[in-house]
Amino acid sequence: MEFKLEAHRIVSISLGKIYNSRVQRGGIKLHKNLLVSLVLRSARQVYLSDPCPGLYLAGPAGSPAVPPPQPGEPAAGPPAGWGEPPPPAAGAAWPEIEPQPERPADPAAPRAGDAEPGAPMTGAGETVRGGEVEAAEAAWRRVEGPCEAAEGGAGGPAGGSDGFPEGLREARRHCGCPPGAADRPGPLGACPRVDCCCAPRPAEDEPPAPPAVGPRKRGAAGVGGGPAPGSSPLKKPRRNSEEQSGGAAEEEEEEMETGNVANLISIFGSSFSGLLRKSPGGGREEGEGEESGPEAAEPGQICCDKPVLRDINPWSTAIVAF
């Protein structure tokens, strides 16, 4: 179990780094983001391969020893790593999700803007974008602090380095909502049990896309926080074409992986070109493609693709999205 927690925590931190890299001076560093994506992939594998079927992260740990991270991507279906009851994923972006037996909701249902069916389960429940946005923002603020203290963080969301350390420390708590959780407005206030431990809230708030991203907004125990607010400013430079895919991407509920993480990715939204791509070969990683001018076009276009089943490295590809 602690492997899962550890993996979860690492995933949160990694996403925080990716987020912050966007606002760093000097542009996004391909090498660092590639390494972070590798860590994300490893953590994801561990998380998925940890046999805790249907177990909320917050719940009592009943899982047996976690197998070491497998290099190959096990489409860890059954374990359903996070075991959170993912609200029906907005199928839009993610047509086929890896089998998640414990998935309570049918992932296929696109939730365009409707409240997450799983909302009650997630606890966070808020699918309201607006609320999420602020909440996410607040949460996001927390995660940014320590991770990227040096980088100065993003303007808006970047603020708080204060909350983060505690957030991190609490990552391990079950349902570890950071102390500040209560402060957060709206939906974020509740601690979504599933992933609450420092799960970055994929507060996708794709301004253009109304879909209820919210689902997985775990109480981002200060870690993942709401990329939502961040994502807005982040998205500004994005091309409009990406908005669509971004919105679509947001839809899908956290697949097996950390739902919140998935959401976080959606938040990064369209930027994540390969996020939704299914890679038969597995193990595909991308550096961010945002950097290069000529390459900039690629992510956008890829983004618009139908989300392929996220396979082994969802985030890895996601990172390119930058």
Added chain:
Amino acid sequence: MLLSLPALHLQTSEYHPLFQLPHGRLGPWCSPTGSPAPLSCETGCGEGSWILVCRLLVPTQVSLLSMEEDIDTRKINNSFLRDHSYATEADIISTVEFNHTGELLATGDKGGRVVIFQREQESKNQVHRRGEYNVYSTFQSHEPEFDYLKSLEIEEKINKIRWLPQQNAAYFLLSTNDKTVKLWKVSERDKRPEGYNLKDEEGRLRDPATITTLRVPVLRPMDLMVEATPRRVFANAHTYHINSISVNSDYETYMSADDLRINLWNFEITNQSFNIVDIKPANMEELTEVITAAEFHPHHCNSFVYSSSKGTIRLCDMRASALCDRHSKFFEEPEDPSNRSFFSEIISSISDVKFSHSGRYIMTRDYLTVKVWDLNMENRPIETYQVHDYLRSKLCSLYENDCIFDKFECVWNGSDSVIMTGSYNNFFRMFDRNTKRDVTLEASRENSKPRAILKPRKVCVGGKRRKDEISVDSLDFSKKILHTAWHPSENIIAVAATNNLYIFQDKVN
């Protein structure tokens, strides 16, 4: 693929430090007894002890002298600079490099400035000052830029400096930031023309009606002035961040490497470069590794190596094809499965690769180790040295605070017998390849009395901590030594600790 241009004549062997070790050179190096002691490269790190020669602060912007001022920049007194206690981020040294004779030492910082130090000339009056480096020239090499097309700011931080061998009285060096490489000429001027007809001494134009006689301008001595001028600007060739530059042994070409591509340039041509390595996949989502460092072979102008983020090194031969995507040799050590963790990939990423002076070996630095490879053996390194293995259990924390991404450099000494690299807490490590001994030294202000002998440090990993040992938990990870340089022929090292430059030399009794 090289254009036919007048070839720069190769430097003579007298400039090759490799072939001219100062065996017989006796210098009155500081020695407590006052008797001259020979200093030779054969002295390993274990036999001698290291003393601090001087600690230099990069001149801050306030005191930066412009090139037009007629001030002897070499007279800038270090003592005033040493007293500065503040350090802005722009002062953080980002690269250190000796020139081929060791007479000059160049540093680049995050603010885009280059500061060149020159060794104090030996003089009978001040014997003990031999070996000190003083500021020779300072100039702003790169400025921050903004790429409007991508809405990205381009940092002015100097990533690398490489000297060209000296061909005439002027010195040439290449400096690069993330996107642009510049060739700078540093020259001395000690005469100026006087006696113009159309201008007066201040340069103002004279009224032609007042000119009744003509005279020939003459050159008169003036105070020595060192001026730096940009001779070439090699721009717009890199989409990703440049991480390395390397001058070829033919002295006509050099290469610049970014994350995914390596370009070959001719010094004379700035609007073209040849792409010789391109590892960018057609689909960026399939990217698995990036180029982290590259260097030309010291003697064979057709060979170069580049390292990757996966811990592999590729040796390429430019004669094989124009695009060297296919390597001639591939160096990789199989991973130890017992050490696998979330961060295995990060710590196996190579941050620096350096050819030995002999050209027979390459040294690579990854996060925890330094490895020496024989070019003739590709399946594993011949030597592996643990730099700070006690950090292996702390990788998660180091990941959180971003220290795991630090890119440490490594250097050879002149005779390839000792290798050196940096660590945290302002520690740096030296490994003697022959005796297999190693030492940990610290570059800190507390030890920075001139001529003070450095005491070896030790990090205790657990259990009882002896006096003088430092426990792993009390290491200061914000004080890291990423950049070091070793004099090409003598045992003098330059260590950059944040905004301080420490120069140590070996004192042999």
